[in-house]
Amino acid sequence: MTPTDIPAYMAHVGVAARAAATAMAAASTAAKNAALRALAQGLREAGPALQAENAKDLDAARAAGLAEPMVDRLKLSPSVIATVAEGCEQIAAMPDPIGEITGVKRRPTGISVGQMRVPLGVFGMIYESRPNVTIEAASLAIKSGNACILRGGSEALHSNLALWKLVQAALVQAGLPADAVQLIETTDRAAVGRLIAMPEYVDVIIPRGGKGLIERISAEARVPVIKHLDGNCHTYVDAQVDLDLAVTVTDNAKTQKYSPCNATEGLLVHAGQAAAFLPRIGAVFAAKGVEMRCDPRAQAILSGVAGAQVVAATEADWATEYLDKIISIKVVDSLDEAIAHINRYGSHHTDAILTTNHPNAMRFLREVDSASVMVNASTRFADGFEYGLGAEIGISTDKFHARGPVGLEGLTSMKWVVLGQGEIRQ
Amino acid sequence: MTPTDIPAYMAHVGVAARAAATAMAAASTAAKNAALRALAQGLREAGPALQAENAKDLDAARAAGLAEPMVDRLKLSPSVIATVAEGCEQIAAMPDPIGEITGVKRRPTGISVGQMRVPLGVFGMIYESRPNVTIEAASLAIKSGNACILRGGSEALHSNLALWKLVQAALVQAGLPADAVQLIETTDRAAVGRLIAMPEYVDVIIPRGGKGLIERISAEARVPVIKHLDGNCHTYVDAQVDLDLAVTVTDNAKTQKYSPCNATEGLLVHAGQAAAFLPRIGAVFAAKGVEMRCDPRAQAILSGVAGAQVVAATEADWATEYLDKIISIKVVDSLDEAIAHINRYGSHHTDAILTTNHPNAMRFLREVDSASVMVNASTRFADGFEYGLGAEIGISTDKFHARGPVGLEGLTSMKWVVLGQGEIRQ
Incomplete structure (x- = not known):
């Protein structure tokens, strides 16, 4: 679907994300880890093809007169690729957060009540510049059993599209739905406006970028935002x-x-x-x-x-x-x-x-x-890795849901489970 | 302060709530429980004065032609008073959720990292009809170390004001700030519009009432809402x-x-x-x-x-x-x-x-x-009491923060605590 009619395009993306989220929630730990390891391998083998797409963004950035430090942040150098590939394998090696059942207690009525950790559903990630965030977000989504919709910076679109193809190939190879990770294929800003205002398709938005971006998204979002403002x-x-x-x-x-x-x-x-x-x-x-x-x-x-x-x-x-x-x-x-x-x-x-x-x-x-x-x-x-979270979704300066460095658990929710033997309410 | 200028009035209420929240977060378990027991006693002793205020609402409701079941819901009968007083004592008898430290683990760097349960800060409760919710909300706020701003139904204003006076007397008697529980003293609907759009003063909104009320509040709120929509x-x-x-x-x-x-x-x-x-x-x-x-x-x-x-x-x-x-x-x-x-x-x-x-x-x-x-x-x-939560803030149909029956923990957040011996980051 070509993204010309933005509301229709975003609704299409949202419906696909919801469907993929259902499959991801039921996915086995083995399949999720297989996808992550396939992605690591795909990244290492992508080589020249990936570099060629990245070069388009680098050339365009230089032609547009971007300062060299900014151009640098766009670069998918072999060492950047090696790092993100290793990150995928590290996330594969972490325990699966999904399915954990805790605090099961027998009640006087005879039922046992506890809580089960399940995925949130669909998250939207909005980020600037560095294309490696595409892989970080994808790997977090896969491990946590969520679907995600990614919106990277327009200056990294070719790189992000190339990385996304690797993600989808890894998902399919592991028997998981390709739509578990979707990338918004347009640089039209109206797509962001829709992404943050579709509570029927998106459960939480995670912005990564400057304070201006995060304040704007927080003010306009119709869904919860895991937001990181300033650190004074x-x-x-x-x-x-x-x-x-x-x-x-x-x-x-x-x-x-x-x-x-x-x-x-x-x-x-x-x-x-x-x-x-x-x-x-x-x-x-x-x-x-x-x-x-x-x-x-x-x-x-x-x-x-x-x-x-x-x-x-x-x-x-x-x-x-x-x-x-x-x-x-x-x-x-x-x-x-x-x-x-x-x-x-x-x-x-x-x-x-x-x-x-x-x-x-x-x-x-x-x-x-x-x-x-x-x-x-x-x-x-104060850092997710120093705290032992293994992966960092972001750092939240909010009190609701997740606070401070947020690990994979920030992308999950606890539902109640009741185990009975035919008990009825008196 | 008389509530004629609604934005100024609500800002005044918000500032007072924030100040009270700071004191409540530091309040001892003993002081909070003393306030709850004083409130129970105050309710039992209020007798005729409370009945007289309640009678004003009942008379007005009948004069306005409200159906008798609706009038009934407004009634602060001796048995309703006995029940809410007992509820205060039950909440006093529950463990204090605040200050709990969990999951402290030593990291390779030498620091120990865990999480501490603290109050969310200020919650707003918007409810219809039954004045006993005033006491339920107040007692939940006191136990959880939060401040709250209450907005009851206009048809119960006299009853709510009388109950609120008892709450404030109990707070003061226990050495806690009277502003820990505030009641909006106007029936102007603009006050609700402000209450749900002051993220600087209010951390979460809890609506109790019909689906229409909750949908309206959710759509317009600028702060998180613990919302309970339908149960199919x-x-x-x-x-x-x-x-x-x-x-x-x-x-x-x-x-x-x-x-x-x-x-x-x-x-x-x-x-x-x-x-x-x-x-x-x-x-x-x-x-x-x-x-x-x-x-x-x-x-x-x-x-x-x-x-x-x-x-x-x-x-x-x-x-x-x-x-x-x-x-x-x-x-x-x-x-x-x-x-x-x-x-x-x-x-x-x-x-x-x-x-x-x-x-x-x-x-x-x-x-x-x-x-x-x-x-x-x-x-x-599916009920907070059947699940053993002891108190029920509400039932959330959301996945973010709290899900299903929400107990006192739904009014808290976990912050990170780091215990060191002079460790520095390498």
């Missing part, structure tokens, strides 16, 4: 703390990488430790060229550090995700003030307390309203 | 079955009560059992005056049953929730046909297979895409 993460150095640990962990949380969403953007220090801790971390930041945007008390201490770039913070700084060599720093008088600051200015992503005080650690864990809360660890650990 | 439930009698059990369970599923959402509306019978089973269940239905809307094969058999009201089913019958003395009946040739029929025409609420065949039972559990799937039990068991 904090590290709080408590009154009682191992100072060496605090310096090491704070340094890592800010400077190990500047661009990830789980890097610390705000540092809070208890007044009782400010004089001892701030000069030490200030020297580290000065050496690495990290600009410090400070409240007056922090500024007074840090201004004395040799080579430190210290400026006064504005109100806007407390709410800013820099993703850069910048950190906001504030001295607080209590744990309460730290928690209140984080809950007010943070983005409910990831926040850590560094402390030796157990009650304070427990209060921080309980009262900081974030997807990940940590004690004596770097915020950089 | 099925009982399928398989080829291998204990006929006595099948007659008993099918009878109970249809006739124990006709109005609940978990009553069976459609009966499917394997062709191999139709001649043996249908005359027996047909005689039961005939004796109870249940009309049978049949496909041709079922009609041919059932027409021979003395006193049976048998008519030909139309396509619309397969998709209809009767909530009445009517059942649709179809003979199918296979388990596959039964599953396909249920997934196509059912409402994904509750469906049961009656069988002695284990593989068929397991396939039915896995492949029927409904919130509750049962083997050899009456569909009437």
Whole structure:
């Protein structure tokens, strides 16, 4: 079907996805894993044909004057292909999340009641640029027994179409429906508008991309969205703390990488430790060229550090995700003030307390309203692979359904199962 | 604040709810249970003052010409008060869902990663008629550490205001914020429009009422909705079955009560059992005056049953929730046909297979895409109390977040906790 009439085309795609979802929900673990391994093999054998399609996108991107880092993100180099092929095999090796039955308990009436994990049905993935997301999304859909509808970036259409053909061949080889993974074959933006507003065909939307894209989709979607907005993460150095640990962990949380969403953007220090801790971390930041945007008390201490770039913070700084060599720093008088600051200015992503005080650690864990809360660890650990999820669908900054790093379970739901021997309701 | 400027009023309510939610999330189990017991006592002691407010609503309802069954639903009789007071004490006696930490595992990096159950934050409850829902919603909010904003029916406003005063007194007596439970003090419909479109203040909406209300709210809400639409439930009698059990369970599923959402509306019978089973269940239905809307094969058999009201089913019958003395009946040739029929025409609420065949039972559990799937039990068991949840927020026909009967856990979310000893990311 050629995608000229967008509503008709999307309805056609939706109907096919629903039908495929029914078959995928009933698919055996062996068949799903066979498809994933066939896909890995297909990717490794695709070679020149895949490169030729990818080259079309690369040429078009360069002709359109895209900056080389952006062109780079489109590239399906042999090492990128090797990585995604290995990813398929890793997902094949994971336990099947589907069919798990938990918590079965006998009730006084005689029935046994428990829950069974089943696929959500159909998910839509909307992403930009990198074509390898096509394979990641497809492999997550296959393993979790869902069908998916993919909408990649227009600049990667040739690459995505070529990858999709490999996915469909792998599905068919394993006896699974080719429509379990569909790619929207048009770059018409109206297709996205339909994709996010077809609750009869699509159960959840997962956008991957910039904050603008995700906000727009969240605002317009008629189905649930697993959305990842910004990560304005904090590290709080408590009154009682191992100072060496605090310096090491704070340094890592800010400077190990500047661009990830789980890097610390705000540092809070208890007044009782400010004089001892701030000069030490200030020297580290000065050496690495990290600009410090400070409240007056922090500024007074840090201004004395040799080579430190210290400026006064504005109100806007407390709410800013820099993703850069910048950190906001504030001295607080209590744990309460730290928690209140984080809950007010943070983005409910990831926040850590560094402390030796157990009650304070427990209060921080309980009262900081974030997807990940940590004690004596770097915020950089907030990641599906570091958490042992094996695969990461995305990171959710919502509280509903899935929160924080989302693994395959985020694409499943628990239904109730009742096992009886002829019981009736009195 | 008097509710004349609705957007300003609702923003005021929202800000107060968010502030109260923070305090409720940190509230001790003892304080929450004390509030619930104080509320039970307050209800029992309210007596004449509460009756006087309730009488205003009853008089107005009668003056407006409401039918007596509708007036009855508004009545806060001593027995209704006794029941809701007892409900508060039952919820006080339940384990606190908040603060539970599960699945903590040590990772190769040295960090320990698990999940902690925390409140969702603020929920909005929109309901009609029965004022006792005010107390049910308030007690669920208190126990789950959430704040809530209640919008009851305009015909129950005086009763709801009086009940709300008791709730607030109980909260204050237990040292909890009065704003943890707020009631919208205007009957202006614009307030509902705001309530369901304030994601900054409200995390989830729970509507209780007719299908029209729930569809309208779901279509317009800008926040997640725990919604309960229709219950078109099925009982399928398989080829291998204990006929006595099948007659008993099918009878109970249809006739124990006709109005609940978990009553069976459609009966499917394997062709191999139709001649043996249908005359027996047909005689039961005939004796109870249940009309049978049949496909041709079922009609041919059932027409021979003395006193049976048998008519030909139309396509619309397969998709209809009767909530009445009517059942649709179809003979199918296979388990596959039964599953396909249920997934196509059912409402994904509750469906049961009656069988002695284990593989068929397991396939039915896995492949029927409904919130509750049962083997050899009456569909009437699909209920939060029968499932042992202790309290029922509602029944969800969605797959996202919570599915089927929803207990207190439906008002919570799991956040990640990371316990370290100074680990950093490499």
